[in-house]
Amino acid sequence: MKKINRSLILDTIRSHQPLSRAQIAQRLKLSRSTVSSIVEELLLKKLVVELGYGSSTSEGGRRGLQLGFNPKSAFGIGLDIGGTKILVVITDLDGSIEFREKFPTTSNTDKIIEIIKQSIHKAGLSESDVIAMGVGVPGITTKDGIVVDAPALKWTNLELKSEMQANFDFPVFINNDVNCAALGERWLGSGENSDDIFFIAIGTGVGSAIVANGELIQGFDSRAGEIAYNISETDIKEGQENKLGEFGVFEKKISGSALQKHCNPPERLFTEYAKGSKAETEIIENFILQLSINIANVVNLLNPEFVIIGGGVSESMGVVIEKIQESVERLTPIKTKIGLATLGGDAGGLGAIAYAFKEIEGFNMLGD
Incomplete structure (x- = not known):
């Protein structure tokens, strides 16, 4: 229940900011103590920031301390692996692009992993700043992150998620490139x-x-x-x-x-x-x-x-x-x-991030 409430509170702040703790409690019909406890967690994780006190109410009372969503608290990585290029995109939680670069395509997963690490460094981030990564592949993928068949890359039954996950602490998600492009257009297009x-x-x-x-x-x-x-x-x-x-x-x-x-x-x-x-x-x-x-x-x-x-x-x-x-x-x-x-050629990379964010909805990066 706490995880559900946390997701609801964060989503409410994100959608209706600025809001005070009292306003959040009123909107969600939660107790003030529940809201305050969860808000403290969100503040510690820097997902939420305090914006200062609002203007006085019509009755002359002081409004509560206003809260806002902090999209720069974490970042997502999206890969769109094509037949001729690999697009790497890094965005904040609102989808603002922090880094975007194309690399020549390779089917060598070690080289792809190195490209990802280079991109994080070029973006001025550390791996601990990344909340999740999505990878779009031109072929059939399973929910377990296995690439069943990707002819352009000569991949068959490749356990891509497992190979990627072994090299990164943040969660990795794999999907078909067209699915990712659709999610990109829905998110930002x-x-x-x-x-x-x-x-x-x-x-x-x-x-x-x-x-x-x-x-x-x-x-x-x-x-x-x-x-x-x-x-x-x-x-x-x-x-x-x-x-x-x-x-x-x-x-x-x-x-x-x-x-x-x-x-x-x-x-x-x-x-x-x-x-x-x-x-x-x-x-x-x-x-x-x-x-x-x-x-x-x-x-x-x-x-x-x-x-x-x-x-x-x-x-x-x-x-x-x-x-x-x-x-x-x-x-x-x-x-x-x-x-x-x-979104043009960015749809797949952005959609890979959207897919990864969707998979970790509820913000389990808070540690439970």
Whole structure:
């Protein structure tokens, strides 16, 4: 119960600061002694700071000592491990970036651990300042932090969490990179005020992530969101089929790799489409149709408040996003908002931190 109350008190201070102890007790219907005891712990851990006395009340009495949240009391590390680069981001508890750097990708875990240690040092921090670390991986991961398969890194059944955890005192959490990007957009990007999100990443390949009631939905064996394998009756009649580890049927229609077969770089397709070029118009209109059909089916199934489109290709999709919204509205009577991601290449790293923070919610770093 104490742990729950501590989490409630910290969240209340964070959301409604400045507040006095009496105001916290009143809001949460807790005893003054309970609030005072927990506040003392939070002050010792520097998660909360005293801001001074507020102005006098209307009756002339003095307001209590005001408390505020201290986002600089601890920091999170996020890694987004890609096929060509590793992004390391370090933020405070509010998500303000303290350090950001890209490193060449390596599949050597010892080298990745060294990159992390270097980054902490470059940020002017010590490992004791770090509350948690999240790592986004381009592949299938388990809740235990095992990378089942990450072809780009040639990892199979790698116990990444265990290897990382053996080198750091702070907790380490592993997840899929698209899941992390979705959490990043929900924390600090276009989905900041949404608890029900469907995130689709369109880059070299296609992936997606589901957030329902503020929780990441990962499925029975962490494969939820494999939208790349969506298939239609027409696809089946044409002899299309899905095979694990290969590009999915839907992925072959709208991914950056698919678009690149028409134009390199694929971003030019959208530029020429905006100019009214006939050839590019046909390609992009088919892209819009295929994407809209699949989004509409997801909306029918999940009823998300917001569909966010991210990934490298999305950075060129400003010219078609309204058409996608209109198309989806014609295909399903269920309403949803469709928009583009706003964090760009930082989404995965920031989302890895968001995932780590979520996993330690309740602030068990207080020591019990």
